[in-house]
Amino acid sequence: MTASRFIRPTLPARQLLSRIWNKRDDQYGCQNLVNRTRLAVELIKGIKSVLGPEMIVGIRMNGEEWGADKAITSEESQGMAKIFEEAGADYISVTGYGHGKVPFQYVPDYWHYPEPMII
Numbered sequence: 001m002t003a004s005r006f007i008r009p010t011l012p013a014r015q016l017l018s019r020i021w022n023k024r025d026d027q028y029g030c031q032n033l034v035n036r037t038r039l040a041v042e043l044i045k046g047i048k049s050v051l052g053p054e055m056i057v058g059i060r061m062n063g064e065e066w067g068a069d070k071a072i073t074s075e076e077s078q079g080m081a082k083i084f085e086e087a088g089a090d091y092i093s094v095t096g097y098g099h100g101k102v103p104f105q106y107v108p109d110y111w112h113y114p115e116p117m118i119i
Contacts, residue, residue, distance in 0.1 A: 017036050018070075019036070019072070
């Protein structure tokens with residue numbers, strides 16, 4: 001079997017999950033979990049329909065964001081995980097993310113988007 005992890009930090013599907021980054025007001029907007037997970041669900045279902053059920057498809061998501069208003073909560077991420085499971089995700093890789101002046105002190109060249117980090 002082959003595994004496919006399709007949601008990475010640079011892809012729009014992951015950015016839409018967070019109310020911090022998602023500024024849309026359409027069916028992919030941040031109004032509710034269904035809208036925020038819509039693109040990821042479409043990708044999961046699309047990959048499964050093209051490659052078949054034998055393809056292992058997973059998703060990487062933030063379990064929680066901290067240090068900012070409108071951040072993903074652990075309760076929200078649990079709801080997202082249920083939606084992804086119902087869409088056909090075979091596994092869910094959970095990570096976390098922090099916002100602030102120096103969220104990754106161990107990475108000296110890290111620049112926080114949208115504002116540059118000032119040390």
